[in-house]
Amino acid sequence: MNITIFGSGYVGLVQAAIFADVGHKVVCMDIDAARVDRLREADVPFFEPGLANLIRNGLDSGLLSFTTDTKAAVQASDYLFICVGTPPTSDGAADMSQVMDVASAIARYMASRKVVITKSTVPVGTTDTVLAHIKRALHDQGRDIPVEAASNPEFLKEGSAVADCQSPDRIVIGTRSPTVLEQMRRMYQAFNRNREKIMAMDPPSAEMTKLTANAMLATKISFMNEMANIAEAVGADIEDVRRGIGADPRIGYQFIYPGCGYGGSCFPKDVRALKYLAGQHDHRAEILTAVHDTNQRQKNKLAERVMARLGYDLTGKTIALWGLSFKPNTDDMREAPSRYVLEGIWSCGGRVKAFDPQAGQACLALYGERDDLVITEHKEDALEGADALVICTEWKAFWSPDFEQVKSLLKQPLIFDGRNLYNPAYLEELGIEYYGIGRGR
Numbered sequence: 001m002n003i004t005i006f007g008s009g010y011v012g013l014v015q016a017a018i019f020a021d022v023g024h025k026v027v028c029m030d031i032d033a034a035r036v037d038r039l040r041e042a043d044v045p046f047f048e049p050g051l052a053n054l055i056r057n058g059l060d061s062g063l064l065s066f067t068t069d070t071k072a073a074v075q076a077s078d079y080l081f082i083c084v085g086t087p088p089t090s091d092g093a094a095d096m097s098q099v100m101d102v103a104s105a106i107a108r109y110m111a112s113r114k115v116v117i118t119k120s121t122v123p124v125g126t127t128d129t130v131l132a133h134i135k136r137a138l139h140d141q142g143r144d145i146p147v148e149a150a151s152n153p154e155f156l157k158e159g160s161a162v163a164d165c166q167s168p169d170r171i172v173i174g175t176r177s178p179t180v181l182e183q184m185r186r187m188y189q190a191f192n193r194n195r196e197k198i199m200a201m202d203p204p205s206a207e208m209t210k211l212t213a214n215a216m217l218a219t220k221i222s223f224m225n226e227m228a229n230i231a232e233a234v235g236a237d238i239e240d241v242r243r244g245i246g247a248d249p250r251i252g253y254q255f256i257y258p259g260c261g262y263g264g265s266c267f268p269k270d271v272r273a274l275k276y277l278a279g280q281h282d283h284r285a286e287i288l289t290a291v292h293d294t295n296q297r298q299k300n301k302l303a304e305r306v307m308a309r310l311g312y313d314l315t316g317k318t319i320a321l322w323g324l325s326f327k328p329n330t331d332d333m334r335e336a337p338s339r340y341v342l343e344g345i346w347s348c349g350g351r352v353k354a355f356d357p358q359a360g361q362a363c364l365a366l367y368g369e370r371d372d373l374v375i376t377e378h379k380e381d382a383l384e385g386a387d388a389l390v391i392c393t394e395w396k397a398f399w400s401p402d403f404e405q406v407k408s409l410l411k412q413p414l415i416f417d418g419r420n421l422y423n424p425a426y427l428e429e430l431g432i433e434y435y436g437i438g439r440g441r
């Protein structure tokens with residue numbers, strides 16, 4: 001099938017590569033010429049395991065191409081996926097300007113029947129709005145061309161995006177057109193083999209499914225962080241509590257890890273967007289407000305702990321930081337808890353030596369070169385002469401360090417762990433002062 005994908009971010013690029021991999025002819029369009037030039041060389045502008053290979057294969061087979069030409073992109077295919085960004089505005093609403101720009105371009109250039117599919121995470125009602133917008137524009141131009149629409153949200157996780165996309169848990173298709181549903185069933189046939197994964201519904205329900213999934217996951221995390229804070233206050237260990245509740249299949253072990261807060265480009269944005277959307281319909285989404293506020297507090301926790309222990313004047317002090325990305329296997333620092341540590345330490349006059357297996361460059365791009373930031377090449381270099389170690393991301397490389405070496409490199413044996421990687425009793429035995437999250441004993 002012929003498919004055009006608008007937007008070469010995480011969602012668009014991964015989906016384009018995956019579709020080309022199973023034999024569809026895919027054009028990926030982006031307005032950023034420099035990005036398109038890089039992609040034509042299979043040079044992926046972010047770190048995502050397995051993606052560069054897949055793109056190279058697509059380019060070599062001729063099934064995947066990249067363009068900045070909007071008109072050619074619209075006319076190349078029958079199926080047009082909108083995968084552009086929907087960043088948050090200051091009041092938490094999703095900025096829909098990029099989505100509507102693509103819709104306008106489709107209306108301007110389409111010359112034959114199109115199926116327009118929204119894959120970006122969007123407010124409920126967007127797919128219907130996009131379709132109405134295109135139909136109105138066509139009508140105003142006196143052009144009578146059939147156009148249909150579907151919502152097809154994406155549930156991939158950064159760091160495992162390729163695998164998630166190749167083996168989705170479910171394929172949600174929200175459309176009012178039985179023909180479009182059948183066509184999309186064919187499109188996804190390669191991903192729907194071992195069991196039926198397609199879930200057909202109307203577009204608002206599909207859009208709401210996506211927002212609800214992210215809100216539920218964010219709620220699980222904030223709930224556990226709240227419990228961790230209570231555990232700490234009452235003298236319980238949240239890690240024992242976590243195992244204790246996870247054994248109940250109605251609760252389960254997944255996504256109940258307490259930590260230094262959720263980050264990334266999705267949960268923070270989607271929780272706020274859903275809350276805003278509810279407000280537009282006169283519903284006060286109090287759970288979502290609490291989820292967001294709890295997360296903000298949690299993100300400040302590590303920096304506050306460092307200050308409570310080392311003082312609010314950190315002049316002359318150096319903090320070692322392991323982990324900059326918002327989670328392992330990505331170089332993405334959007335809404336990352338590490339940013340709260342960096343900015344908190346800097347605001348008290350301290351200096352940070354940071355190591356991350358992938359996100360060092362992203363950090364420099366974000367904050368620029370500055371005297372109070374050193375990005376090290378090895379995790380041990382960050383420790384040398386530092387007054388404490390703070391851990392923000394659970395990269396595998398941090399799970400079993402040589403603790404004797406950690407002790408000898410740090411000025412004093414002091415660790416603040418935002419991901420509960422270590423056993424507090426063992427670290428105490430080693431003579432390391434250790435603070436985890438919710439470990440009250």
Ligand code: UGA
Nearest residue numbers: 154155156157158221255256257259262263264266326327
């Ligand atoms: C999330 C969802 O998991 C995907 O299903 C969804 O498709 C995606 O958003 C999206 O909307 O595009 P992602 O942002 O890549 O994916 O990251 P997650 O793996 O979900 O982690 C999000 C944050 O939650 C991270 O900061 C992570 O450290 C934190 N987290 C996760 C916890 O603090 N505790 C947990 O138990 C799990």
